Amino acid sequence: MTALLSVRGIEKSFDRNRVLTGIDLDIAAGEVVALLGENGAGKSTFVNILSGALGRDAGRVVFAGAETVFSTTREAIDAGIIHIHQELSLIGSLSVMENLFIGDYRTGRSGIIDRKALAAASRPLLERVGAGHIDPRRTAGELSTAEQQLVEIAKALSRNARLLILDEPTASLTPHEAAALFAVVRELKSRGVAVIFISHRLEEVFQIADRVVVLRDGGVVSDRPVAATSREAIIADMTGRAFALGAMPPAIVPEGAPLRLAAEAIGDGAGIGPISFELRAGEILGVFGLVGAGRTELLEMLCGKRAIKSGAIRLASGAAPASPTAAWRSGLALLPEGRKTNGILPNLSVEENIVVARRQAGGGLVARGSERALADRLWRTLGIVAAGPGQPIRSLSGGNQQKALFARCLAADPSILLLDEPTHGVDVRTKGDIYRTVRDLAGEGLAVVFVSSELPEILALASTVMVLAHGRRTLYAPRAGLGENDVLSAAFVEAA
């Protein structure tokens, strides 16, 4: 095989933390390589080095026959290495076509941007990625995540991408959208584009990858053709031991458990609702639905972030919260979706990020010593991997940031926990930690609303399942007695 990309001995440290210990990797044109590893294994650091976002301490990179040291992402892009991040980078206020040709606008004789020419040049690019239905004049910010992702890939193709790096591309996609994305990846592959695909969803790896490379503690521990590996082998490589999530006993709502919250036909007056449900102590309400079904909006209504225009919420702990701060005080803790935009306080340490919610919840006078003890305990329970509680949260790996946010919710000692996609970007072992923690807390009487687009997760965890579609409740039933098909068919109902 002649390698398109050949990497030898890449090393990287942050201060004294040795994050990459000598990575070797070859990728041929037209090959799809899945890059896997637990949170903090070094995947993002490695691909950031490949795409010129980070410098390396040692090692060689040969790309398309030339030895390269990229000091900016621009240089890598010009060479044909394009990195599509989890947080998409389109400029929301610009049109699709402006995003596609940013820095390269076609201007007419007058010097004014020739919008017709721009739209015409955009169409074939969009068609190549199966997005011919997107009008190039639309504002990028109005597109769904899946559409934005396709536009980013189209943009990469317009720049002659030869190696495309996709960092957890399916995290916010519906199964249908993910399948469409995989079709695009296969098409790119057939044209000789190489792809590095980072994902925590192992089943996807078997659908799309030719090879599976597993990183652990900053080194490659296995590199095998997909046909020569298995889910179990990958997990063992990732964790360094045989490891299984293990089936959890079914969750049931304890008999006579007190009511914690009742939503009575609530609606936001903008397409979500009316939705009704009850939540009891110890109950785990799993909320499933496709992206856009109204799940996040529902959580926002529950915690005072979105106005309730019809119906009402009754809380055992008092009046329905009128603002997120009031919600923390009423014992409602929200783990929002999208940690970068909604969650972390990037410049503060992990410890400060954890205890901030406790202060909001009214625990402002807690002595610093006990705050530290609390952060320390949660830190250990959730197995956060970082140099120490004083490390700035922005320099933690994505999955560890997510764990820190989860710890923040628990620090507030809530009676109702609202979790929006809590396992996004989280590795299998950590998923197991989060599931067990949720179950244990429910066992102690916490009421949990768990929003997820991963059906197995809903079925494994929930005691009650609610499905939303087009802003309406289409299923609400005890978990026992429900099968996968019941939930899926409720999620896929047509709009009324």
Ligand SMILES: Nc1ncnc2c1ncn2[C@@H]1O[C@H](COP(=O)(O)OP(=O)(O)OP(=O)(O)O)[C@@H](O)[C@H]1O
């Ligand atoms: N800018 C930085 N400063 C200090 N440490 C960093 C920085 N960036 C990453 N690290 C550390 O490097 C290690 C590897 O992080 P990286 O983001 O590469 O992991 P990952 O495999 O991509 O994890 P995830 O699956 O959670 O995204 C982590 O321990 C992280 O704390």
